[in-house]
Amino acid sequence: MxxxxxxxxxxxxxxxxxxxxxxxxxxxxxxxxxxxxxxxxxxxxxxxxxxxxxxxxxxxxxxxxxxxxxxxxxxxxxxxxxxxxxxxxxxxxxxxxxxxxxxxxxxxxxxxxxxxxxxxxxxxxxxxxxxxxxxxxxxxxxxxxxxxxxxxxxxxxxxxxxxxxxxxxxxxxxxxxxxxxxxxxxxxxxxxxxxxxxSEYFFLNNVLVMFCLVVLSFTIYAFAPTSNMPRIGSSINLLLVAVAFKLSVSANLPLISYLTYLDMYMLGVILYLCLNILLFASLSIIKDRAYAKDVDEYVLSCLVMAVVFFHMIFIYIFVSRTNVPIKEMLEKDRLYDKELAKMKQRKSSRVVKVVAREIPPPLNWKWSQDSQESESRVSPTSRYEETNHLLPLRINEIRRQGNNIQNIRYQ
Missing domain, CATH: 2.70.170.10 (Neurotransmitter-gated ion-channel ligand-binding domain)
Structure with missing residues (x-):
């Protein structure tokens, strides 16, 4: 109703x-x-x-x-x-x-x-x-x-x-x-x-592959500074491989309106390869071979330092920021285990304190004057032992009266 x-x-x-x-x-x-x-x-x-x-x-x-x-x-x-x-x-x-x-x-x-x-x-x-x-x-x-x-x-x-x-x-x-x-x-x-x-799978299959493309890009500088067409062609091939790999990785993720750390790294590699192509095209303007070789070595050293610096900064930001939620969850695990242990201890450490005058005696218990006088002469320790001895009888009597023993509180 x-x-x-x-x-x-x-x-x-x-x-x-x-x-x-x-x-x-x-x-x-x-x-x-x-x-x-x-x-x-x-x-x-x-x-x-x-x-x-x-x-x-x-x-x-x-x-x-x-x-x-x-x-x-x-x-x-x-x-x-x-x-x-x-x-x-x-x-x-x-x-x-x-x-x-x-x-x-x-x-x-x-x-x-x-x-x-x-x-x-x-x-x-x-x-x-x-x-x-x-x-x-x-x-x-x-x-x-x-x-x-x-x-x-x-x-x-x-x-x-x-x-x-x-x-x-x-x-x-x-x-x-x-x-x-x-x-x-x-x-x-x-x-x-x-x-x-x-994350081990993604580091080995995604990040490591893109890092290999970055390393291979340095081998293009083995061509002479005047051979810009082989340099540009090799860089474009690496760029196409990086773009195709980026699209294959994005196909396994939902459509989201923000960039993940893996997207940032792949886009950084793609921008680096695009920068290489622009540098090779600009070096073709220099006609002096000696000067072009000096500029080429200077550009190569700057790119190496930029790549190392980028990876150091990226790894530091990535590890520091991703460690925050993991540490927070581990701390919540610790607090959860602590609270669960407290509840189990509280449940298992219920001590039943019995007061004889608050618990009705069993039906088969005979109360007489002699027993009252003998009880007044016993020590509190003996009385406590006697009460603990009679506790199962009294609990059985209470249980027979229809009460739930789990909900009884003894003071």
Whole structure:
């Protein structure tokens, strides 16, 4: 039955498998598990708090029991291959019910890749979760009880990419300046995992080939300064090879409105070869062979120093700027591992402090005057040992009374 008022829904996204990342089409294939939880209100579901054990045991029935439907959608989903959805209910000691929606799906997702640092770039693989309901009906929040996770062992695109093992989630509200009417959307929960491209392949197959063309251009100066036609012809051949190679590399990248570092390097090589052709054409004006030879040697030494200086500056800028996002992601990995270890330690270090007067004694326990007098004479250490000895009996008694032992807090 419908319920008036705004509903708070906590969302968590878990990456189960990332199978492929396509740079040209700017998509990635993944299998994700989306978990959403909200508090059940009066009148929703079937049965009462004492009859929830059977419903919790089933836990696989889809959409049954009159549950509230948050109508979650994934905004950047391109193609859905398969999906599975189920509910489960957990009750607390105050007869409060939390409904958990588990949505497991496999498909292709859009992702706007940032390729400025290509081929040593770091990319976000995002899942945008939203709702079809109005903002007055639902508010999406980031799950604060558990961290989003990713299965690094089930990463199938590891030949080209390195996967970072942290996942970030954030709430993005609707933008007031958008064309959509303000208040008509519930915002987005964005979960991001990161991958870093392995650049060794591109350095060996692209950068090294272009660098070889630069080195070969110096061999043209073996011709005499007066032999300008062989020089110009050889330089044009190298230029055509560089342009064809540049076009073949650009065919594997999406159409973008900015230059990557690999584009800058290839364009620099092409401009250098064009400059060589202009220099050879200008040297043909000099008729004096001795003077032309001196000018030719001076030009060659200047070009060698310019090429070395260009490569030194380019390598320094490229390495320094591309190291920034990689170091940032490694630092986020460290903080994620630290926070995950804290949550595990907090979960495993729950110490149950028992106070005898606050826990009802078991039914088979006989309380007498003699036992009361003997208890007053025992030391606090012995009383603590006796309390720990009786703790399993009392927990079993509490469990028989229908309470959930995980939600009991002892002071």
């Amino acid at each position: 419908p319920v008036d008022g705004e509903r708070f829904v906590w969302v968590r996204v878990n990456y189960l498998c990332i199978s492929a990342i396509d740079t040209k089409s700017q998509k990635f294939s993944a299998e994700v598990l989306i978990e959403a939880r909200w508090m059940q209100r009066d009148g929703e579901g079937e049965g009462d708090c004492e009859q929830d054990d059977k419903e919790r045991d089933k836990g696989q029935e889809e959409g049954k029991g009159g549950h509230f439907d948050p109508k979650l959608v994934i905004s950047n989903l391109d193609y859905l291959r398969k999906e599975k959805c189920w509910h489960r209910i957990e009750s607390t000691e105050k007869c409060r019910r939390w409904v958990f929606l588990c949505w497991r799906l496999t498909g292709d997702f859009y992702e706007n890749l940032e390729l400025e640092n290509f081929p040593r770039d770091v990319q976000d693989l995002s899942i945008w979760v939203s709702s079809e309901l109005h903002a007055d009906e639902i508010e999406l929040l980031v799950e604060d009880r558990k961290l989003p996770t990713i299965d690094v062992n089930n990463f199938r695109a590891n030949q080209e990419w390195n996967l970072f093992h942290h996942v970030e989630s954030e709430k993005l509200p609707e933008t007031p300046n958008s064309d959509v009417e303000l208040g008509s959307t519930a915002g987005f929960i964005v979960a991001k995992c990161r991958v870093a491209r392995r």
